Amino acid sequence: AQRVTQPEKLLSVFKGAPVELKCNYSYSGSPELFWYVQYSRQRLQLLLRHISRESIKGFTADLNKGETSFHLKKPFAQEEDSAMYYCALSEGMNTGFQKLVFGTGTRLLVSP
Amino acid sequence: NAGVTQTPKFQVLKTGQSMTLQCAQDMNHEYMSWYRQDPGMGLRLIHYSVGAGITDQGEVPNGYNVSRSTTEDFPLRLLSAAPSQTSVYFCASSQGTSYEQYFGPGTRLTVT
Numbered sequence: 330a331q332r333v334t335q336p337e338k339l340l341s342v343f344k345g346a347p348v349e350l351k352c353n354y355s356y357s358g359s360p361e362l363f364w365y366v367q368y369s370r371q372r373l374q375l376l377l378r379h380i381s382r383e384s385i386k387g388f389t390a391d392l393n394k395g396e397t398s399f400h401l402k403k404p405f406a407q408e409e410d411s412a413m414y415y416c417a418l419s420e421g422m423n424t425g426f427q428k429l430v431f432g433t434g435t436r437l438l439v440s441p
Numbered sequence: 442n443a444g445v446t447q448t449p450k451f452q453v454l455k456t457g458q459s460m461t462l463q464c465a466q467d468m469n470h471e472y473m474s475w476y477r478q479d480p481g482m483g484l485r486l487i488h489y490s491v492g493a494g495i496t497d498q499g500e501v502p503n504g505y506n507v508s509r510s511t512t513e514d515f516p517l518r519l520l521s522a523a524p525s526q527t528s529v530y531f532c533a534s535s536q537g538t539s540y541e542q543y544f545g546p547g548t549r550l551t552v553t
Contacts, residue, residue, distance in 0.1 A: 333483065361540065363540070372444075372445075372544045372545065372546055372547075373484075373531065373544040374543075374544070375540075375541045375542070378540055378541075380540070415483065415484070417483075419540075425491070425537065426472045426474070426489055426491050426535070426537075427535065427540055427542065428486055428489070428499065429476075429484070429486065429542065430483070430486075430500075431476075431483030431484040431485070432483050433481060433482055433483050434483065
């Protein structure tokens with residue numbers, strides 16, 4: 330069965346420190362991996378997906394199929410990065426509805 | 442555009458009562474879905490729809506009914522509420538040509 334694991338419930342760092350939010354997955358095929366973010370009093374929204382290989386708000390994530398990981402990284406955390414981050418997986422179909430499997434989320438708290 | 446809207450924001454039900462959670466989107470998206478989020482767990486897919494008149498079950502469909510008579514609306518019905526259905530419910534929509542799912546603000550449901 331598909332599963333997404335985010336081992337840290339809370340990650341607390343100081344402004345300017347590097348950040349790495351961990352995500353491991355279990356899936357036998359070729360998954361699509363996503364990071365969704367929920368800022369305070371805002372909706373859950375897509376941050377980035379592995380297929381686009383882009384940097385959003387300074388965040389990057391590399392899919393490591395050997396380690397089945399998709400960790401989210403940012404070299405210098407900002408206070409506005411404080412939010413709840415969810416790693417999600419879909420079956421990677423080229424077309425059709427993407428059934429997302431979510432991890433339990435990691436709350437990132439960036440202190441001044 | 443309002444995006445994805447959900448009503449109500451909060452609801453308290455007694456065991457055995459029925460109710461409908463409303464979801465609407467104004468982006469002309471093909472796909473719509475319902476997720477529930479429980480403490481310590483990731484979002485889990487309840488039901489989804491790939492177009493008007495077409496629905497299918499997700500990971501946790503028991504106790505819920507859906508229908509999709511229009512592109513815009515995708516209501517979730519609880520026929521006989523149970524305390525196990527206490528959760529936060531999120532509606533989402535997406536377009537077939539894009540991987541991004543757009544989420545509503547959520548409905549917090551408590552069943553006593």
